[in-house]
Amino acid sequence: MNFDNKNQKDEKMVLQPFHHFNYLRDANHFMTKIWMAYNHWFQVPKDKFKEISTLGIKLEAAIVVMDDLVDNSVLRARIPTSHLVYGRSRTIYSTIFGTISALTKFDDPKVMDVFIAMGAKLCHGQAVEMYFAKNGICPTEDEYQKIVFNKTTSVLSLSLTVQQIFATRLKGVNFEPFQERIGLFFQICNDYISLGSRKYAELKVFGDDITEGVFTFPMIHGIRARPEDHRLMDILKQRTSDYEVKVRFVKLLEEFGSLDYTLRSLKKLKSECVEEMKKIAVNPEVEKILDDALNYMEDVVM
Structure with a gap:
């Protein structure tokens, strides 16, 4: 099935909010790199792989635009978000x-x-995450993992699963355990960068999760490690955008050992990803992406 694009001018106009973030098409973009690395396993023919990559990029763009709209975000990669430029209804x-x-x-x-x-x-994952955030309930680490397995792993697994449909190798292999570990790894990386990035802090655009009241991996550790200390929860309940308050929040996480715990967890997850890959087939391209991400994490905290 295909749309009959009789009026390309109209279609271009309709798609403006959707195509707002053309940076997602950058060859250096993370998702593009991981899809190319997966193809080391599958050896999908070039033409079909290009189609799969285009689909993946567009679906990721949709997720980014809708996430920003739901969270009422102001900036994405220092660019005003789609719904602030084009309006909420048109963006949807x-x-x-x-x-x-x-x-x-x-x-x-x-x-x-x-x-x-x-x-x-x-x-499902997004809805459960929003339930915890809107009701001010801190999930357990196990509950967090279940959210990530649905929310993040499903996005990362889309291209892998579609590539496997058109693969010339490893067609019947079960990738689910690997997908769960790598999805968790990259979600925790994202949580860590959002709270601890020197670059974001210098631009004073860090800690969106604090403003949104979303419970991320370091936060869950900090809140549950010191249940008698309510300062983290008190700040989260305020949905603050104040830079100094956010800095204080991160300093508390550092004091509670939550950032160190997060980094240790990432190292463990990286090892688990490598072990799962060994059960399937060696993939040096995926392993390099994991190494690069971990090296960046070790140098990112304020």
Whole structure:
């Protein structure tokens, strides 16, 4: 199935909010790198791999735009968010149209099945995360992992699973244990950078999760490590945008050992990812991405 694009001018106008973040198409973008690394395993033919990458980029763009809208974010990579430029309603319809348009480029029903399964998991994970945030309930680490397995792992696994459909190698191999570990690894990396990045702190645009009241991995450790100390929860309840208060929040996490604990957990997860890869087949490209991410984490904290 394909859309009949009789009016390309109209379509270009409709898709403006959806295409707001063209930086996602950058070859240096993380998701592009991980998809290329996965293809070391699958050896998908070039033309088909290009189609899969384009689909993945568009679906990730949809997730980014909708995340910003739901969170009412002001900036994304120092760029004003789509809904602030084009308005909320137009952004919603543009994103829905862009997603459907991207999916209809594939005639294989298996791709649609993968997308529906991924979309259901993503929405489930996002909804549970929002439940905890809106009600001010700190999840356990196990509950956090379940959220991540749905929210983040489903996005990372989309390209891998679609690539496997068109693979010339490793077609019937079970990647689920690996996907769970690598999804958790990269979500915790994101949590760590959001709170501890020197670069973000210097720009005074760090700690969006504090403003949104979202419970991230370091926060969960800090809150549960000191249940008698309510300062972290008190700051989160305020949904503050104040730079100095956010800095104080991060200093408390540092004092409670939460940032060190997060870094140790990342190192352990990296080792688990490598062990899972050994059960499948060696992939030096994925291992390099993990090493680069971990090296960056070790040098990122304020």
